[in-house]
Amino acid sequence: MGTLLAATIPDALTFAVAAVIVIVGGIGVVCSRNPVHAALMLVMTLFGIAVLFIEENAQFLAAVQIIVYAGAIVVLFLFVIMLLGIDRREALFADAFRGQRLIAVGLGIGGLVEVLLLAGSHWTTGAHAVAGKLNASGNNVTKLGRSLFTTYLLPFEVTSALLIVAVIGAVVLARRPPTAAAAPEEEEVTEAPEPEEVGAP
Amino acid sequence: MSIDPSWYLTLAAVLFTIGALGLIVRRNVLVMFMCVELMLNAANLTFVTFARSLNDIGGQVAVFFVLVVAAAEVVVGLGIIVAIFRRRVGATADDAHELKG
Numbered sequence: 067m068g069t070l071l072a073a074t075i076p077d078a079l080t081f082a083v084a085a086v087i088v089i090v091g092g093i094g095v096v097c098s099r100n101p102v103h104a105a106l107m108l109v110m111t112l113f114g115i116a117v118l119f120i121e122e123n124a125q126f127l128a129a130v131q132i133i134v135y136a137g138a139i140v141v142l143f144l145f146v147i148m149l150l151g152i153d154r155r156e157a158l159f160a161d162a163f164r165g166q167r168l169i170a171v172g173l174g175i176g177g178l179v180e181v182l183l184l185a186g187s188h189w190t191t192g193a194h195a196v197a198g199k200l201n202a203s204g205n206n207v208t209k210l211g212r213s214l215f216t217t218y219l220l221p222f223e224v225t226s227a228l229l230i231v232a233v234i235g236a237v238v239l240a241r242r243p244p245t246a247a248a249a250p251e252e253e254e255v256t257e258a259p260e261p262e263e264v265g266a267p
Numbered sequence: 268m269s270i271d272p273s274w275y276l277t278l279a280a281v282l283f284t285i286g287a288l289g290l291i292v293r294r295n296v297l298v299m300f301m302c303v304e305l306m307l308n309a310a311n312l313t314f315v316t317f318a319r320s321l322n323d324i325g326g327q328v329a330v331f332f333v334l335v336v337a338a339a340e341v342v343v344g345l346g347i348i349v350a351i352f353r354r355r356v357g358a359t360a361d362d363a364h365e366l367k368g
Contacts, residue, residue, distance in 0.1 A: 096289035170291040197325030232339035239346030
């Protein structure tokens, strides 16, 4: 593991600040009692990751990270939290079974140490520049787009099918089932009574 | 000289561990979902780091696809969560055992 001081001062400083933001945000997501606070901490982590993307010459992905993750996904989370009204605090110290938290922390730290030990000094191995050179001439968006629409054209098209399936699945899941109006649990959902409920047997 | 890739990979491993821990520990379904997002972001950071250190654009394309899959996953997952909460207000992940027929 090379020392952080081998890099130039701005690089090292940027990485350190972004790493602290990422870690603090991650811990905040796990430890905050209120789901709204967890979502805001998630935004913080995503911004830190975007800074690290820029630091690693992935400018397009940094922009997409902000737009898609912080702009769309977290807003969707917040929207669901507000819509369902579940922004109440949660008892953090109610285990499903005794010692679950301790076992989880032990497993997590064990796994992390195992990864760091197994990696050893050989962090990056493999063939170089298989799909295309990253440091070729041109800007990041051009190279990424050319690779996406030539080498990875079929996965890109499959992606569109995946998105269509997700949209249809969300519509089907969120739709109110037509026969469930008579169920007693549905009483608390305030809604105008449906006309066919009157004639129901 | 830019920063050694091992720093990024270590940071990604730590972030992944935090996400996995949260997924195990927390009982609120929405927060568990956010922890999945943390883990996906750790994987993205690893992809970008390998793309830089192996000088390969494929890593960044992989991150692009991970973003798409994450978006689809969030849409479907939140749809499921809304459907669960419509049946039972205040349900946690432990209450899903009522799903068994």
